[in-house]
Amino acid sequence: MAQSVTLFEDTPLELVLGGMLSPINIAYQTYGTLNADKSNAVLLCHALTGDAEPYYAAPADKGWWQDFIGSGLAFDTDKYFFICSNVLGGCKGTTGPASINPMTNQPYGSQFPVITVQDIVRVQKALIDYLEIPHLKAVVGGSFGGMQATQWAIYYPDFVDNIVNLCSSLTLSAEAIGFNHVMRQAIINDPNFNGGDYYQGMAPDNGLKIARMLGMLTYRTDIQLAKAFGRETKQHTEVWGDYFQVESYLSYQGIKFLDRFDANSYLRLLRALDLYDPTLGFENEQAALSRIKANYTLVGVTSDQLFKQVDLHKSKQQLENSGVPVDFYEFHSNFGHDAFLVDYAFFEEMIKKGLAK
Amino acid sequence: MAQSVTLFEDTPLELVLGGMLSPINIAYQTYGTLNADKSNAVLLCHALTGDAEPYYAAPADKGWWQDFIGSGLAFDTDKYFFICSNVLGGCKGTTGPASINPMTNQPYGSQFPVITVQDIVRVQKALIDYLEIPHLKAVVGGSFGGMQATQWAIYYPDFVDNIVNLCSSLTLSAEAIGFNHVMRQAIINDPNFNGGDYYQGMAPDNGLKIARMLGMLTYRTDIQLAKAFGRETKQHTEVWGDYFQVESYLSYQGIKFLDRFDANSYLRLLRALDLYDPTLGFENEQAALSRIKANYTLVGVTSDQLFKQVDLHKSKQQLENSGVPVDFYEFHSNFGHDAFLVDYAFFEEMIKKGLAK
Numbered sequence: 001m002a003q004s005v006t007l008f009e010d011t012p013l014e015l016v017l018g019g020m021l022s023p024i025n026i027a028y029q030t031y032g033t034l035n036a037d038k039s040n041a042v043l044l045c046h047a048l049t050g051d052a053e054p055y056y057a058a059p060a061d062k063g064w065w066q067d068f069i070g071s072g073l074a075f076d077t078d079k080y081f082f083i084c085s086n087v088l089g090g091c092k093g094t095t096g097p098a099s100i101n102p103m104t105n106q107p108y109g110s111q112f113p114v115i116t117v118q119d120i121v122r123v124q125k126a127l128i129d130y131l132e133i134p135h136l137k138a139v140v141g142g143s144f145g146g147m148q149a150t151q152w153a154i155y156y157p158d159f160v161d162n163i164v165n166l167c168s169s170l171t172l173s174a175e176a177i178g179f180n181h182v183m184r185q186a187i188i189n190d191p192n193f194n195g196g197d198y199y200q201g202m203a204p205d206n207g208l209k210i211a212r213m214l215g216m217l218t219y220r221t222d223i224q225l226a227k228a229f230g231r232e233t234k235q236h237t238e239v240w241g242d243y244f245q246v247e248s249y250l251s252y253q254g255i256k257f258l259d260r261f262d263a264n265s266y267l268r269l270l271r272a273l274d275l276y277d278p279t280l281g282f283e284n285e286q287a288a289l290s291r292i293k294a295n296y297t298l299v300g301v302t303s304d305q306l307f308k309q310v311d312l313h314k315s316k317q318q319l320e321n322s323g324v325p326v327d328f329y330e331f332h333s334n335f336g337h338d339a340f341l342v343d344y345a346f347f348e349e350m351i352k353k354g355l356a357k
Numbered sequence: 358m359a360q361s362v363t364l365f366e367d368t369p370l371e372l373v374l375g376g377m378l379s380p381i382n383i384a385y386q387t388y389g390t391l392n393a394d395k396s397n398a399v400l401l402c403h404a405l406t407g408d409a410e411p412y413y414a415a416p417a418d419k420g421w422w423q424d425f426i427g428s429g430l431a432f433d434t435d436k437y438f439f440i441c442s443n444v445l446g447g448c449k450g451t452t453g454p455a456s457i458n459p460m461t462n463q464p465y466g467s468q469f470p471v472i473t474v475q476d477i478v479r480v481q482k483a484l485i486d487y488l489e490i491p492h493l494k495a496v497v498g499g500s501f502g503g504m505q506a507t508q509w510a511i512y513y514p515d516f517v518d519n520i521v522n523l524c525s526s527l528t529l530s531a532e533a534i535g536f537n538h539v540m541r542q543a544i545i546n547d548p549n550f551n552g553g554d555y556y557q558g559m560a561p562d563n564g565l566k567i568a569r570m571l572g573m574l575t576y577r578t579d580i581q582l583a584k585a586f587g588r589e590t591k592q593h594t595e596v597w598g599d600y601f602q603v604e605s606y607l608s609y610q611g612i613k614f615l616d617r618f619d620a621n622s623y624l625r626l627l628r629a630l631d632l633y634d635p636t637l638g639f640e641n642e643q644a645a646l647s648r649i650k651a652n653y654t655l656v657g658v659t660s661d662q663l664f665k666q667v668d669l670h671k672s673k674q675q676l677e678n679s680g681v682p683v684d685f686y687e688f689h690s691n692f693g694h695d696a697f698l699v700d701y702a703f704f705e706e707m708i709k710k711g712l713a714k
Contacts, residue, residue: 017596114596174582174603175574181604182571189563191548206546214539214571217532222665225531231634239374239471239628246531247538271596277588308579 002027002052002086002093007126013088016280019113023102026127027052027093028085031069032077034133041133042355043124044075044084045141045148047341048215048269049261051092052085067344074344074351080137087148088123089115089268097264098199108264110196115268117144117276121151125159135159138355139294142166142340143307144269147276153292154278163294164354166340166347167304169311170289170318172274176306179218180270183211187263196264208263209254216253218306221336289322297354299340299347300330306337327354359384359409359443359450364483370445373637376470380459383484384409384450385442388426389434391490398490399712400481401432401441402498402505404698405572405626406618408449409442424701431701431708437494444505445480446472446625454621455556465621467553472625474501474633478508482516492516495712496651499523499697500664501626504633510649511635520651521711523697523704524661526668527646527675529631533663536575537627540568544620553621565620566611573610575663578693646679654711656697656704657687663694684711 004027012022029052034041044054046064054065069075075082086094089112097112104111128136139160141149146168153163172180190207192198229246242248282288296319300312309330316326329350333339340347361384369379386409391398401411403421411422411432426432432439443451446469454469461468485493496517498506503525510520529537547564549555586603599605639645653676657669666687673683686707690696697704 171588173579174586174588174601175577175579177588177601178570178574178582178603178607181599181601181607182567182574185563185567185570186543189567190546206542210539210542210546210567213535213542217535217539220532222530222532223667225535226667229531231528231531231534239632242538244531244534244538244631246535250535250538251542274601275596310580310583 002029004028004093005127005130007123007130013119013122015113016116016118017114021088021095021113024088024095024123025093025099026085026095026123028083028127029053030084031055031075031082032080034081038132038134040080040137041128041135042075042080042082042137043128043139043152044082045124045139045145046084046087047141047143047145048273049257049266050145051090052094054084064341068347068351074348075355076352080355083128083131083133085124085127087120087269089120089265089272091262091265094123096262097196097268098262107199109199112196112264112268114275115272116280117147117151117272118155118280120272121148121155124148124152125156136161138162138164140164140166140351140355141168143168143337144273147273150278153294153296154288157291157293160294162297162354162357163292164297164299164351166299167301167307167337169307170278170315171276173308173311175308176218177274179214179306180274183214184267184270186210186214187267190263193263196267198263203258204263205258208258208261208266209251211266212257212261213250213254216250219336219338221303221305221334223303224334224336227334285318286322289319289324292319292322292324295327295354295357296324297327297350298329299350300328301336301339302330302332303334304337304339359386361385361450362484362487364480364487370476370479372470373473373475374471378445378452378470381445381452381480382450382456383442383452383480385440385484386410388412388432388439389437391438395489395491397437397494398485398492399432399437399439399494400485400496400509401439402481402496402502403441403444404498404500404502405630406614406623407502408447409451411441421698425704425708431705432712433709437712440485440488440490442481442484444477444626446477446622446629448619448622451480453619454553454625455619464556466556469553469621469625471632472629473637474504474508474629475512475637477629478505478512481505481509482513493518495519495521497521497523497708497712498525500525500694501630504630507635510651510653511645514648514650517651519654519711519714520649521654521656521708523656524658524664524694526664527635527672528633530665530668532665533575534631536571536663537631540571541624541627543567543571544624547620550620553624555620560615561620562615565615565618565623566608568623569614569618570607570611573607576693576695578660578662578691580660581691581693584691642675643679646676646681649676649679649681652684652711652714653681654684654707655686656707657685658693658696659687659689660691661694661696
C-alpha cells in the first residue's frame with residue numbers, strides 16, 4: 001500500500017498550459033534508508049501506466065521494477081533511499097481526472113485540465129520538499145519517466161547530481177504521436193465516453209482496451225511476438241474472434257488493463273507524452289538544455305519501436321550541442337521498448353554507473 | 358470505369374474454408390494489347406484496399422499504380438497486355454459483403470463468408486479463362502497482392518512464367534496480425550457495426566476511420582512522418598482534437614477512406630491477409646511450394662514496418678528450401694511498405710526484369 005500526502009492545499013498548482021489544481025493528493029512509496037546527511041535519495045519516475053510502487057513487499061504481487069530493486073541490485077536499497085510517486089493526472093492515488101473536484105464534489109472528468117511533464121515534475125518536487133530531502137543523488141526514469149528525469153535537470157539544475165534516462169528521447173516522434181492519436185480516437189469514439197464524464201455510468205472499456213492493445217504492439221517487437229506466438233491459432237475457435245494466439249494475448253492484455261487504469265488518465269498522460277518539450281517556458285532549446293548540470297546517462301534499445309534510435313541519437317546530439325555531455329549506451333534486445341522493465345541483465349550495469357557518478 | 362463480368366452463375370464457387378458464392382460479379386480492367394499468340398498477358402494483383410483500375414485514362418484521377426503503367430514504363434503497355442481485377446470480398450465492383458445476396462435480396466453483410474487468398478485467386482483464374490487467355494507471362498502483386506501472386510504459382514504452376522512479389526512475405530507475422538486485430542476491434546466495437554448488418558443504417562465510420570489511421574502508420578515510416586510533419590502543430594487549434602499536423606494528416610486519411618471503402622470488406626480482406634498460408638490444402642510447406650515452376654522475384658524494402666525484412670528473408674529461405682530459386686532484392690526507402698506504390702525509381706528495373714524472364 002502506497003503512502004499518501006495532500007499538498008497544494010493553500011496554494012494551488014498553476015499548470016503550465018493554464019488552469020490550476022488544489023488540493024493535490026500524491027501517492028508515493030519509499031525503499032531503503034535515507035542516510036544521515038540526506039545525500040543518497042534517488043527519485044524513480046514511472047512510465048505512462050506505472051504507479052508509485054515499483055516494488056511490492058508482498059510476495060504474491062509484482063511491481064513494475066520488482067526485479068530491479070533490492071539489496072545489491074541495480075537500484076541498491078543498501079546504498080540509496082528511493083522515492084517513487086504516481087504522476088499528476090494518473091489514477092493510482094495521485095490526483096487525476098477520476099478524483100473528486102472539490103468545486104463540484106463530482107469527479108473531474110472532462111473538467112480535468114491539460115497536464116504536462118513540467119506540471120508532473122513540479123508536483124514531484126513538492127513531494128521531495130515535503131519529505132525534507134534537500135538534494136537528489138539521481139532522478140531515473142524510462143520512457144515517459146525519462147522525460148520527467150530530463151525536466152528535473154532543467155528546472156532544478158543544482159538539486160540533482162545524475163539523470164538516468166532509459167528508452168526515451170527529448171521529444172516524441174511524429175510517428176509515436178500518430179499512434180497516440182489512434183489510441184485517443186479509440187477511447188473518444190467509444191459510445192460510453194461521453195466527453196470524459198462517464199463516472200456515473202459505464203466506462204469506455206472497449207475504447208481503452210483497443211488503445212492498450214495498440215500500445216502493447218509498440219512496446220514489443222515483431223521478433224518477440226514471432227517467438228512467443230508466431231502464427232499459432234487457438235483450439236476450438238471461430239475464424240472471427242480471437243483466432244490467432246497473438247490476438248488472444250492482446251485481448252487479454254487489453255482486458256487486464258481495464259482493472260487498473262482510467263481512460264481519462266490515459267488520455268491526459270498520452271497527451272503529456274506528445275506535448276513534452278523541454279524548451280517550454282524557455283527562449284529556445286539551448287536556453288533550456290544548457291541549464292542541465294547533472295551527469296546525463298541515456299540508454300537506448302535498437303529494437304525500440306516507440307522511441308526509435310534515430311530519435312535517441314538526435315537527443316544525444318541536442319544535449320551535446322547545449323554543452324551537456326551524455327553517456328550514451330545502446331544495445332539490442334528482443335523486448336524492444338519494454339526492455340527497460342524486463343531486461344535486467346542489460347540495464348543493471350548502466351543504471352548502477354549512472355546512479356553512482 | 359472498370360469492365361465487369363458475372364461468373365459462377367451455374368456452378369457456385371465453393372470457398373476453401375466453407376460456404377459457397379453464386380453468382381460472382383468481377384470488376385476488371387485491361388491495358389495494352391493482347392498479342393496474336395496470346396503470350397504477353399500479365400495479371401496485376403492489387404493490395405488490401407486497391408481496385409481493378411491501377412491506371413485511369415481520365416487525367417483528373419490517379420490509379421494506385423498510375424505512374425508505373427504506360428509506354429516504356431515498368432509495366433510497359435507497348436509490350437504487355439495487363440489485366441487487373443478487384444478481389445473477391447472487395448467493394449469496388451467485385452462481389453463482396455455489400456453486394457446483394459440473391460437468397461435474401463439484401464446485402465450479404467454478416468452472412469458473407471470468410472474469404473481466403475486461395476478463393477480470390479480462383480476467381481481471378483475464372484476471369485482469365487473467361488477472357489480466353491491460355492497463359493500468363495507474369496503475375497505481379499505488392500503486399501496482399503504478392504500473396505495472390507504466390508498462390509497463382511502454386512495452384513497453376515504451368516500457367517505462369519513469372520511471379521513478381523513486392524513487399525510481401527509468404528505469411529503474415531504475429532505482429533502484423535496484431536495490428537490487424539486492433540483494426541478489426543475498432544470496427545467491430547463501433548456502435549453502428551451491428552454485427553456487420555449496417556447497410557440499412559449508419560455505417561461504422563468511426564471504427565473504420567480508426568482502422569485506416571492505424572493502417573497508414575504501418576504503411577509509412579517514422580523517417581517519412583518526421584520529415585513531412587515532425588512536431589508541427591496546427592494553428593488556431595485546441596490541445597484536444599487534431600493539435601499536431603500528423604494527427605490532422607491521419608484524420609484526413611481516415612475520413613477520405615470512408616468514401617471509398619466498406620467496413621465489412623475491410624474486415625474480410627484483413628482476415629484473408631492474416632489467414633494466408635500457401636500450405637492450405639497441401640500436405641506440408643514443401644508439397645505446396647515445390648509446385649512452383651515460375652521464376653520468382655521477391656523485392657523488399659528494409660524500412661517496411663508491416664512486412665519486415667526478417668520475414669522476407671524467411672520467405673526466400675522457405676522457397677529455396679522447396680527448390681524454388683528466388684531473385685531477391687532489397688533496398689532502403691523512406692516510404693517503407695508503401696514504397697511499392699510510390700517509389701518508381703527503385704522498382705522500375707526489378708519489375709521490368711521480373712516480367713521479362
